[in-house]
Amino acid sequence: MDILTIKNIHKSYGDFMALNDINMSVPKATIFGLLGPNGAGKTTLIRIITQIIAADQGTVLMNDEPLKPEHIRQIGYLPEERGLYKKMKVGEHLLYLAQLKGLSKKDAMDRIKVWFKKFDIAGWWGKKVEDLSKGMQQKIQFIATVLHDPELLILDEPFSGFDPINVNIIKDEILNFAKEGKTILLSTHRMESVEELCDHIALINKSEKILEGSKKEIKEQFKTNIFEVQHKDLISEIENGFEIIKQEQLDEGIYKTSVKILNGKGPNELLRSLIDHVEVHSFIEKIPSMNEIFITTVKGGGHE
């Protein structure tokens, strides 16, 4: 079941094409990473989903229905460029934003209290926004995004401006939401967060989607069949079907060698062959990181 189905979306600003024929499905109850270099069109796509702007062509379905104003209530959006009214008090501000989302005053108050407790900021109700540090303001913005308990959370660079402790708090909250069956669309440049959190990803570059799928599938797709072996003594020669990419000395007599398995052979055969030559200490498949996948696909011209 997909919460979002994006079909043939086009969007231009004057002569500039921001999105070119984007198709994408966001499965329900996943953490979906929307990746791409700066200016790729991520924010434009998010603004179309949040109905801030309209697409020139194409449709977006939410729970199999074309987007309509009522869907706004089910979406929580934390923009990358975000701020608050500086002169307002924290409590009033949250109340205002929640009411704009359609919450009744009473509901909003109850939920704000729950979140104040959760984040341990009970004393902040009467504080002015301008008296808060940037990180504190970010917390308030996060609460504002989730206060109306949306089905779909869209978070654009949610970790920017947070210290490592608060990054972890927010990460935990994101994982909690996913556990509750909510869907999170996460747009970020921090690949380690993607690695850690996302189940699915889509990569947009130069207005086009160039990659989409579950993290597992994509990693499989970008597998290089390279294994890293730590061993005693140098490997001077290797059987046919394997290729030594790189060999370096770690310690006296200890080496690390990257070996690529060529067609038709498996890791066990490599291991067997190595054991004959050297004393093997460790043997790990080198799985490409999201960071490497990101860089190779974006640099590689952008087309699959």
Add this chain to the structure above:
Amino acid sequence: MNKILLIIRREYITRVRKKSFIIMSIVGPLLFGLMFVIPIWLASREGEEKIIEVLDDSGYFRGKFEGTETLSFRYIDKGIDDAKDDLKTKDIYGLLYIPKFDLDNPKGITFFGEKNPSIEVQSLLERFLKNEIEDLKLSRSGIDKEQLEKIKTDIDLNVINITEKGEKEGDVAIATAAGYFASLLIYFFIFLYGVQTLRGVIEEKTSRIVEIIISSVKPFQLMMGKIIGIGAVGLTQFLLWVILTFVIYQGALSFYDVDFSKSPQMEMAQNGQMVDSAANNEAMAEIFNKIDTLNFPLLLSTFLFYFLGAYLFYGSLFAAVGSAVDNDSDAQQFQLPITLPLILSIIMLAAILRDPHGDLAFWASMIPFTSPVIMMMRIPFDPPMWQIILSMALLVVGFIFTTWLAGRIYRIGILMHGTKVNYKILGKWLMMKN
């Protein structure tokens, strides 16, 4: 709709709670009030009596000088040198020395004092002397003074407006004052609150709250909510001013025990006359009668209409400018074309006054850019009703148009950061699809 109300409420409450609003609400009427209180106070302040000694060697003026409330005369009979010595020791304001003189050539009349006499005292003395000498000359030439008084004629042109409802008395000065007051008030209101709208939009844009808000509401709702909310603040301030001014004015009147009894609303209009007429209730009564000739219900209702119409018309333009720029200083180049018609209408006021029913007056009060200011100038001069209605209708069409226009620029502008905006780009935004 509910969401617009939330926005209006926020805009309204955050502004009304501001210190600057509260201070302005109190200081405004105090300033208005001071404009009336000070003249009255000045007029009644000179409570201590000034004594002027008169040494009349000519014999013409004995017993003729009448004292006033603040000035009394004492005739003395001694040598001039002794009298001058008295000045230094006695507590008297001055010494008026009248030597023997030729009626045809009155020279040598001198005022001795430790200080210069005030202009008021000096002109009073000169008037007394002049009148007395003229009377003496009259009787010398055998002309009866009473007869002369009869010949003197006072002309005060009565102005009667003939309308369908019959004749009524009008007064150009009062109408002018009322028109000026209303026009200037509208002008200041647009400036004051138009700029607040602009600032508010820029604030939302630079603080980056705007994208959070418009993920909940339509940009147009946000814009309208802001414009209406700030307009309501302006209206509140205006009403507070009216009420507080009225209270201060009444308080001042009863404090100084000056009973004008009628029409305190038009305090501005009679300000000029009040200075020298605090004591002259009859003249005041006449002015109030004339003020009563103004069509107050029409004046007030049209004022409120143009007040709000003008604000909506210009407020949305200010909002559009705010959405297009990143900071106050960038806003200036776009503010100028908006404020130009306003400044122009103030400049035109004098010309309108010369001919309140002429072609210029007609057209300027039809075009929505100038109509609020110009029409308020014309209303006290009773323009034809069809013109008022047409002008109002055009203003409504005008602000619907500017709001639409502003909405189109606003929805794009608020999401644009760091773009150097010019008129060509604004045009593009206008045409852009959603």
